[in-house]
Every structure is written in structure tokens, then in C-alpha cells.
Amino acid sequence: MPEEILRARAYLLRAVEPPSRDLVALIDRHGPVEAADRLRHGAVPDALLRAAAARRDDEQIDADLDAAAAAGARLLVPEDPDWPAWPFTALATAPRRDLAPPVALWARGPGEVSALAERSVTVVGSRAATQYGLHTAAEFATALARRGVTVFSGAAFGIDAAAHRGALAAGAAPTVAVLACGPDRAYPAAHTGLLERIAATGAVLSEYPPGTVPGRLRFLVRNRLLAALGAGCLVVEAGARSGSKRTASDTRALGRPLMAVPGPVTSALSVGCHEMVRNQQAQLVGRPEDVLEIVGRLGVDLALPPAGESRPTDGLAPEALAVYDALPARAASSTGRIGASAGVSPAAVRAALVELEERGLAEYHQGLWQRAARRAGP
Amino acid sequence: MPEEILRARAYLLRAVEPPSRDLVALIDRHGPVEAADRLRHGAVPDALLRAAAARRDDEQIDADLDAAAAAGARLLVPEDPDWPAWPFTALATAPRRDLAPPVALWARGPGEVSALAERSVTVVGSRAATQYGLHTAAEFATALARRGVTVFSGAAFGIDAAAHRGALAAGAAPTVAVLACGPDRAYPAAHTGLLERIAATGAVLSEYPPGTVPGRLRFLVRNRLLAALGAGCLVVEAGARSGSKRTASDTRALGRPLMAVPGPVTSALSVGCHEMVRNQQAQLVGRPEDVLEIVGRLGVDLALPPAGESRPTDGLAPEALAVYDALPARAASSTGRIGASAGVSPAAVRAALVELEERGLAEYHQGLWQRAARRAGP
Numbered sequence: 001m002p003e004e005i006l007r008a009r010a011y012l013l014r015a016v017e018p019p020s021r022d023l024v025a026l027i028d029r030h031g032p033v034e035a036a037d038r039l040r041h042g043a044v045p046d047a048l049l050r051a052a053a054a055r056r057d058d059e060q061i062d063a064d065l066d067a068a069a070a071a072g073a074r075l076l077v078p079e080d081p082d083w084p085a086w087p088f089t090a091l092a093t094a095p096r097r098d099l100a101p102p103v104a105l106w107a108r109g110p111g112e113v114s115a116l117a118e119r120s121v122t123v124v125g126s127r128a129a130t131q132y133g134l135h136t137a138a139e140f141a142t143a144l145a146r147r148g149v150t151v152f153s154g155a156a157f158g159i160d161a162a163a164h165r166g167a168l169a170a171g172a173a174p175t176v177a178v179l180a181c182g183p184d185r186a187y188p189a190a191h192t193g194l195l196e197r198i199a200a201t202g203a204v205l206s207e208y209p210p211g212t213v214p215g216r217l218r219f220l221v222r223n224r225l226l227a228a229l230g231a232g233c234l235v236v237e238a239g240a241r242s243g244s245k246r247t248a249s250d251t252r253a254l255g256r257p258l259m260a261v262p263g264p265v266t267s268a269l270s271v272g273c274h275e276m277v278r279n280q281q282a283q284l285v286g287r288p289e290d291v292l293e294i295v296g297r298l299g300v301d302l303a304l305p306p307a308g309e310s311r312p313t314d315g316l317a318p319e320a321l322a323v324y325d326a327l328p329a330r331a332a333s334s335t336g337r338i339g340a341s342a343g344v345s346p347a348a349v350r351a352a353l354v355e356l357e358e359r360g361l362a363e364y365h366q367g368l369w370q371r372a373a374r375r376a377g378p
Numbered sequence: 379m380p381e382e383i384l385r386a387r388a389y390l391l392r393a394v395e396p397p398s399r400d401l402v403a404l405i406d407r408h409g410p411v412e413a414a415d416r417l418r419h420g421a422v423p424d425a426l427l428r429a430a431a432a433r434r435d436d437e438q439i440d441a442d443l444d445a446a447a448a449a450g451a452r453l454l455v456p457e458d459p460d461w462p463a464w465p466f467t468a469l470a471t472a473p474r475r476d477l478a479p480p481v482a483l484w485a486r487g488p489g490e491v492s493a494l495a496e497r498s499v500t501v502v503g504s505r506a507a508t509q510y511g512l513h514t515a516a517e518f519a520t521a522l523a524r525r526g527v528t529v530f531s532g533a534a535f536g537i538d539a540a541a542h543r544g545a546l547a548a549g550a551a552p553t554v555a556v557l558a559c560g561p562d563r564a565y566p567a568a569h570t571g572l573l574e575r576i577a578a579t580g581a582v583l584s585e586y587p588p589g590t591v592p593g594r595l596r597f598l599v600r601n602r603l604l605a606a607l608g609a610g611c612l613v614v615e616a617g618a619r620s621g622s623k624r625t626a627s628d629t630r631a632l633g634r635p636l637m638a639v640p641g642p643v644t645s646a647l648s649v650g651c652h653e654m655v656r657n658q659q660a661q662l663v664g665r666p667e668d669v670l671e672i673v674g675r676l677g678v679d680l681a682l683p684p685a686g687e688s689r690p691t692d693g694l695a696p697e698a699l700a701v702y703d704a705l706p707a708r709a710a711s712s713t714g715r716i717g718a719s720a721g722v723s724p725a726a727v728r729a730a731l732v733e734l735e736e737r738g739l740a741e742y743h744q745g746l747w748q749r750a751a752r753r754a755g756p
Contacts, residue, residue, distance in 0.1 A: 017700065017721025053723035054714075098696070136643055213719075215703025217696055241689075262640030262652060265514055265664045274640060274664035277655060284662060286643045286652035306618040306649045318476070318595055322395065325593025336432075341591075343395025345431035 001080060008036035009077050009104040010061050014209040015039055015052050019100035019221055022048040024092070027103065032077070060209070067210035068106050072199065073183035076107040084117045087228050090254040099224050099253060102207040106183035108195075111174045111203035113229075120150040121295050122230025122251070124223075124244045125159025125237040126269050133237035133269060134162040136261055140234065141166030143288035145173040149295070152176045152229045154222065155191055155198070159236045159244075164198055174202030178229065180222035182212040223247040224254075232257040232295040235282065238272030248276060257294050258282040312361055319344050323352035324361055324371075332368030379458060386414035387455050387482040388439050392587040393417055393430050397478035397599055400426040402470070405481065410455070438587070445588035446484050450577065451561035454485040462495045465606050468632040477602050477631060480585040484561035486573075489528075489552045489581035491607075498528040498554075499673050500608025500629070502601075502622045503537025503615040504647050511615035511647060512540040514639055518612065519544030521666035523551040527673070530554045530607045532600065533569055533576070537614045537622075542576055552580030556607065558600035560590040601625040602632075610635040610673040613660065616650030626654060635672050636660040690739055697722050701730035702739055702749075710746030 009032050016023045016039075026044055027035040038044050039052055049056075068075065076083060091101040107113065121144055125133060141151045141163040151167035153160040155177035167175035177198050179187060183206045186192040195204050207225065208218065223243070227233055227250035235258070238244040251258045260282035263270030276282035285291050287306070313324060319342075326342035327333070333341075339349040353369055356362035363372050387410050394401045394417075404422055405413040416422050417430055427434075446453065454461060469479040485491065499522055503511060519529045519541040529545035531538040533555035545553035555576050557565060561584045564570040573582050585603065586596065601621070605611055605628035613636070616622040629636045638660035641648030654660035663669050691702060697720075704720035705711070711719075717727040731747055734740035741750050 050723045050726075051721075054717040054721055054727075058718065132642055132644070215700065215720075216691065217699040217703050220699075261643055262648070262655075262662070264510055264642055265639055266510070270640070271664060274662055277640075277662045278664065278668060284640070284652055284655045286649065286656065290656060306653060311619075313594065318598075321595040321598075322593065325595050339432040340436065342593075343429075343432055345428045348428075349432075 001077065004033050005077060005079050006065070006075050007061050008032040010064050010075055010209075011036045011059065012039065012103050013207060014058060014060060014064060015055050016048070017051070018102060018207050019098050019224065020048070020051055021097050021100040022051065023103060024100050064209050067184050071108065071184035071210070073106045073108040073204075076105045076113065076205075078104070082112050082114050084114045084229060086114070087117045090256070091224065091228050094253055096253055098221070099250065102225060104207070106206045106208075106210075107203050108183060109174075109199035109201070109203040111176060111201065113176065113203055113205065116150040116174060116176055116202065117152075117229050117231070119148055119296070120152055120230050121291055122152040122226045122233040122247070123159065123163035124153060124226065124233065124235055124247045126239060126242055126244065127156050127158040127160075128269070129158035129162065129237050130267060130269050132263055132267070133159055137162035137236040138166030138169070140236070140261070140288045140291065141175070142170045144291060145170035145175065147288075147292055148173050149292065150174060150176060150202070152178065152226055154178060154180070154226060155187075155195055155204070157188060157190075161191060161194060163236070164194060168197055176203045176205065176229070178222055178225045179204060179206040179214070180208070180218040181214040182206060182208045182210040184210040185213070187214050219243060220246050224250045227251040227254055227256065230256065230295070232259055232291070234259045234261065234285065234291055235273055235276065236261045237263065237269040238276075239269050240271045240275070242272045245272060248281065252281060259285045259291055259294060261285060312359060316355070319348050320352040320355055323349055324356055327356070327362055327369060327371045329371045332363075332365055332370035334368060338369060379455065382411050383455060383457055384443070384453050385439050386410040388442050388453055388587075389414045389437065390417065390481050391585060392436060392438060392442060393433050394426070395429070396480060396585050397476055397602065398426070398429055399475050399478040400429065401481060402478050442587050445560075445562050449486065449562035449588070451484045451486040451582075454483045454491065454583075456482070460490050460492050462492045462607060464492070465495045468634070469602065469606050472631055474631050476599070477628065480603060483583045483585055484588075485581050485583050486561060487552075487577035487579070487581040489554060489579065491554065491581055491583065494528040494552060494554055494580070495530075495607050495609070497526055497674070498530055498608050499669055500530040500604045500611040500625070501537065501541035502531065502604065502611065502613055502625045504617060504620055504622065505534050505536040505538075506647070507536035507540065507615050508645060508647050510641055510645070511537055515540035515614040516544030516547070518614070518639070518666045518669065519553070520548045522669060523548035523553065525666075525670055525674075526551050527670065528552060528554060528580070530556065530604055532556060532558070532597075532604060533565075533573055533582070535566060535568075539569060539572060541614070542572060546575055554581045554583065554607070556600055556603045557582060557584040557592070558586070558596040559592040560584060560586045560588040562588040563591070565592050597621060598624050602628045605629040605632055605634060608634065608673070610637055610669070612637045612639065612663065612669055613651055613654065614639045615641065615647040616654075617647050618649045618653070620650045623650060626659065630659060637663045637669055637672060639663060690737060694733070697726050698730040698733055701727055702734055705734070705740055705747060705749045707749045710741075710743055710748035712746060716747060
């Protein structure tokens with residue numbers, strides 16, 4: 001990778017707070033090196049100049065590259081074959097201006113983001129999750145990782161962390177965290193160890209320059225990257241007002257499938273998920289297989305319907321079932337009485353009794369019929 | 379009501395096991411009295427003659443009327459103004475032959491079925507329900523009954539009983555049970571008291587002649603009446619294989635809305651509900667208001683979205699939110715430093731700070747700004 005491209009993009013990342021469609025347009029037109037020069041010299045459209053006013057002169061390229069390197073992060077740029085170009089296409093063409101693609105990403109870890117995003121799901125949900133939510137997020141993540149699906153999440157408390165941990169527990173596929181702070185920061189601090197485990201096999205990504213602290217807006221802005229990187233987005237728990245709703249709406253704006261895990265209607269943290277399903281914004285998923293069917297490969301990852309017990313009376317025609325219902329469990333009865341009780345004609349009663357006997361459901365003894373011993377009443 | 383009509387229909391109810399579209403067609407063509415005579419004399423199409431073979435000569439009209447009367451039941455016939463003619467229209471025109479309308483109904487209780495069915499919901503679910511399911515069925519039934527909605531159900535163990543009990547607890551609207559046995563039987567026997575309470579203000583209905591025992595087929599056949607009588611059908615808990623699925627498919631065949639209550643994905647008894655929603659057969663409902671919106675009066679019973687907490691930062695534009703995020707909680711800072719941290723131009727920073735101060739979110743002191751005391755970090 002030419003050093004000048006890395007340096008230009010490192011400068012641009014710091015000079016303009018993302019997301020900036022104006023900056024992306026400038027780079028698209030002139031390339032990153034000339035775009036950086038133009039911004040330095042103020043030769044850019046007014047709107048971009050205003051957006052960059054606070055940090056245009058704040059040249060910290062060497063310091064940023066050094067701080068990132070010290071934290072184990074490199075700068076992943078669109079010119080890199082590992083850049084997730086395809087997932088970010090949705091951002092480039094999104095109708096909402098605030099869904100602009102990132103200019104570059106600081107990346108810790110060996111995970112090849114482009115490849116990892118191919119078969120992937122973003123998992124989001126409440127930070128104040130319930131035990132049910134934490135358990136479900138982990139179970140889904142483990143099952144999906146076992147099937148080679150990359151779990152993307154935000155490393156926050158609650159559902160995010162449970163999803164990352166579940167994916168790591170599978171030991172089968174890397175997981176990727178996208179942060180809302182600089183690559184040299186672990187946020188939340190309590191997840192320093194978790195982020196290290198994620199970075200050991202997967203990747204920890206951020207579009208913020210080293211030293212950047214997270215903030216409410218940056219979490220919202222970061223969410224568009226999560227929405228874009230997953231082939232679909234799974235919401236595990238969300239209250240009536242939840243940050244996950246923003247990721248959910250970004251997901252929909254990008255044309256990606258949105259999925260929600262239901263929960264008890266008595267739980268305030270399932271209200272958001274239920275609302276999304278009720279409003280037909282999200283598809284309900286009850287099993288990891290359902291997620292796989294939605295984000296997986298067409299025709300390969302089709303979910304089978306949940307299995308139920310089979311019963312000996314399965315497949316009986318209504319008349320045969322009526323006769324079965326009319327068969328006494330004790331005190332065997334005649335075909336005539338059975339027919340009268342079932343409301344079935346004598347010929348049909350006899351045909352049904354033969355079928356029931358073959359299935360081991362009816363017993364014939366001295367001209368009379370009764371239920372075979374092993375089954376009880378209705 | 380002419381006695382001869384009651385007697386004819388009582389005979390027909392016993393002569394042919396329901397459902398019978400052939401019998402309904404015969405009555406439609408000739409009226410109940412002549413239809414009964416024709417059946418007695420064998421002057422009916424072959425198919426109907428075969429269906430009636432077992433019980434055509436089993437005349438027990440007086441005994442049936444007496445047994446029903448002894449049990450407090452009268453015979454409700456389509457010629458009665460109280461007959462739920464409108465709900466049963468869907469059965470008359472249903473494409474499936476097994477969804478034939480009933481010929482008459484034995485009815486215990488003062489409830490005017492036709493009026494009760496106008497604003498109504500059928501509640502079904504597993505007999506082996508969980509505490510969660512029982513609680514939810516009762517809560518929904520209570521809330522709906524309070525809003526004047528009649529709860530129809532089957533008086534079975536589990537969800538059915540919880541729904542009836544919940545409706546009774548509201549003390550505001552009658553509830554109606556539809557049985558799969560004769561009107562002189564209480565099934566299950568453990569629900570004798572419950573059925574009496576239902577019949578005290580509402581109604582207990584059955585299309586089976588006195589003495590009829592319930593059976594697997596009769597439960598299935600009964601379900602079409604429940605599906606037809608409710609303006610919609612709510613499934614509270616259903617396993618992968620559940621009798622409720624039959625009522626659910628009847629509901630859909632009749633063009634009525636089907637609703638399902640979600641539950642924990644870890645519960646086998648929510649699998650059926652989740653599948654119905656996932657397959658877009660049922661609408662997810664998380665609150666009684668959702669049910670009311672679906673089965674209630676257009677425009678009157680519209681559900682409001684679930685309320686969430688409001689936050690002081692609600693409605694802030696992205697730049698103002700970025701500035702708020704960049705405001706130090708302690709150690710006040712200059713507009714320049716705040717702007718650099720937020721990536722916002724000096725003019726926009728000043729505008730944002732004024733707005734934040736007005737909202738009580740920012741404090742100005744000796745030329746420097748910081749967060750107002752009452753709120754903590756992101």
C-alpha cells in the first residue's frame with residue numbers, strides 16, 4: 001500500500017468527523033492524496049470546509065499512525081484488497097446522507113474483514129439485557145459461528161458482549177467488533193480482555209482517530225458500519241427506546257434483512273423486538289437456523305420446520321379417527337355400536353377398524369372391538 | 379320458536395355427525411322440518427344417506443330436549459334472532475368441506491351469542507401450558523374483557539381455562555365456551571365449576587347431542603366453531619405440534635385474523651407461535667391493545683406505540699448532540715477545544731451550546747463550558 005494513501009486517509013479521518021458524504025465525494029473525485037491536499041488548502045466546497053473547520057489544521061498523521069501501531073492497529077483503506085468494498089456499497093448508494101461510507105478503518109487483529117463480511121450477521125441489543133437475552137444472544141452466536149458465520153457487534157455491555165463471547169466460545173469462526181472510539185481505546189474499559197480475545201483471531205475496527213472518546217452521536221454513527229457489515233442484523237433484546245432501533249433502521253435503509261428474537265411479552269426488553277415484528281420491519285427468528293436461512297446461502301442454509309412428536313393417529317382420515325375416538329378403552333363393543341357413537345356408516349366402520357388394527361390401535365376379540373392397550377383417552 | 383323446527387333440528391343434530399355440508403345443503407333447500415322428514419324416509423342424496431346410516435333411525439328428540447333442559451341448555455337454531463348468523467356466514471362460504479356450519483347449537487347460559495360475537499376474540503393454546511402462558515392468557519383476557527370484548531375458548535385445561543378465568547375476573551363482559559361433547563357433560567370434569575361460572579353470565583355451546591363424549595376428531599371439528607365465532611383468533615402458547623394449529627388454520631381459512639403471542643425462544647411451547655409469525659400466518663401481538671386494534675372497531679381501537687422514557691437529549695440535531703458528547707463533565711473547556719473534539723465548526727459549536735444551555739444540559743462559567751451537573755457520560 002503506497003504510504004501516501006495511508007497518510008492521506010489518516011489525515012482525512014481526523015480532519016472531518018464522520019459521516020461526511022461531502023468528503024467521500026471529494027475523495028471519489030480526486031483520489032485520497034489530492035483530496036487531502038485540497039482540504040489542507042481550503043480548496044473544497046464550502047459545506048465541507050465548514051465541517052472541517054475545527055480540525056482541518058490538526059495534522060497528527062505520524063502521531064495517529066504511531067498510536068494505532070502501538071495499540072496493534074493498522075489503517076485499512078479502500079485501496080486494500082481486504083477492504084469490505086461490497087458491504088459498503090450499500091452505504092455509498094444509501095438515500096440517507098448520514099449513511100456515508102467510512103473513509104478508512106483502523107483495524108486490530110488478523111481477520112480479513114472483506115472475507116469475514118461475506119457470511120455474517122450483526123447482533124445488537126440492549127446493554128441492560130436480561131439473563132434471557134444474554135443467554136439467547138450467546139446461544140445464537142455460538143450456533144452461527146459453528147456454521148462459519150461471522151458475528152459482528154459493538155462490544156458494548158449486554159447483548160453485544162454476549163454475542164462476541166458466544167461466537168468466541170464456538171472456536172470456529174472469528175468475530176468482529178466495531179467501536180465508537182479510537183483504536184487505542186478499549187470501551188467499555190471492562191471489556192479490555194474481551195476486545196483482546198476478539199482481536200486475537202478476528203478484528204476490532206474503528207473509523208475514529210486514536211484518542212477519540214466515544215459519545216452518544218458516535219455510537220449512532222458507528223451503528224451504520226455494523227448495519228452495513230452484516231449480511232443481516234439480529235436484534236436480541238430492545239426496549240421501547242433502544243439504541244438498537246437506530247441500527248435496525250440503518251439496516252432497513254441499507255436494504256439488509258432485519259431480524260428480531262421474541263421474548264416474554266412481560267419483559268420490557270422484548271417490547272422493541274416485538275414492535276419491529278409487529279410493524280413488519282423485522283422478521284421473527286426463533287432459532288439460529290432461521291437466521292442462517294435469511295443471511296445464508298440460498299438453497300444451502302434452508303431451515304427445516306421445528307420437529308414435533310409423531311403420534312400413532314397421524315395420517316388417519318377423519319372417519320377412521322372418529323372410529324378410533326369411539327373405541328372403548330375397556331369393555332369391547334360391536335361395530336354397530338361403535339358406528340352409532342362415531343356417526344360413521346357400518347361399512348366405513350369396518351374399513352376403519354381394519355386400518356386401526358394394522359396400526360396397532362385397535363384390538364379384536366370374540367366379535368368385539370376395543371382400543372389397543374397402550375394408549376389412553378383423548 | 380315453532381316447536382317443529384326445534385324438534386327437526388334436534389333430530390338432525392343427532393342423525394348426522396357434524397360437519398356435514400350435505401346436510402346443510404338439504405336444510406337450505408327444504409327447510410329443517412322437511413329435511414328431517416326426507417332424511418327419516420331416506421329421500422336424500424346417497425352420500426348423505428351413507429353419512430346418516432348409523433344414526434338415522436335413532437330418534438331421541440324428546441330425550442335430547444329433556445336431557446339438555448335438565449342440564450340448563452336450550453336449543454339455539456338459525457331461525458332464532460340470537461343465532462350468530464353473521465359469524466357463521468364464513469363457514470357457509472368456506473372453501474373447505476369440513477368447515478360446514480352447525481345445524482344448531484345447544485346453549486347454556488343467558489349470553490346472547492349473536493351480540494357477544496360482534497366484538498370478540500377466540501383464545502386458544504396448549505393444554506400443557508407454562509406459567510408464562512397461563513399468566514399471559516389470563517392477562518390478555520382480563521384486559522380484553524374490560525374493553526367489552528367477548529373471549530371465546532374451549533374450556534380445556536391450560537390456556538383455554540386461563541382465558542375464561544381471566545375474562546371472568548374482569549367482571550365486565552361474558553365469556554363463551556364451545557365444547558366438543560354433549561351439553562349435559564362437563565369436559566374436562568375438573569372444569570365443572572368453571573363451566574358453571576361461564577354459563578352464569580355468558581354461554582356454553584355445543585353442537586353435539588346430549589350424552590356425546592368428546593373425542594380427538596370432535597375437538598378438531600369443534601375448533602371451526604371457535605374460529606368462526608371470534609372476530610380474530612389469538613394463540614397464546616402452542617408447541618411444534620399443537621391442536622391450536624388446527625384452530626389457527628381454520629381461522630385463516632375463514633379469512634379471520636390470526637394472532638400469536640411470542641414467548642421465550644427457549645420454550646418449546648412458544649415454538650408453534652413463533653412459526654406462525656415467521657411464516658406470516660399470524661400477526662405477532664405483544665399487548666392486549668394490539669389484539670384490540672386487530673379485532674376492534676376501525677379507528678376506535680387503534681393501539682398507541684409502547685411508551686418509552688424520554689431523554690433530555692431527545693430531538694437534538696446531530697451537531698448539537700456531538701457538542702453535548704464533547705462537553706466535559708468536570709474541568710470546563712473552551713468552545714475551540716469542544717469544537718475540535720466534536721468535529722464541529724466554531725459557529726455551530728456556539729449555536730449548539732446556547733441550545734444545550736437552554737435545555738439545562740450545559741453550563742457556562744467564566745468563559746468555559748461543561749455539562750450541567752445532573753447527567754453523566756454516554
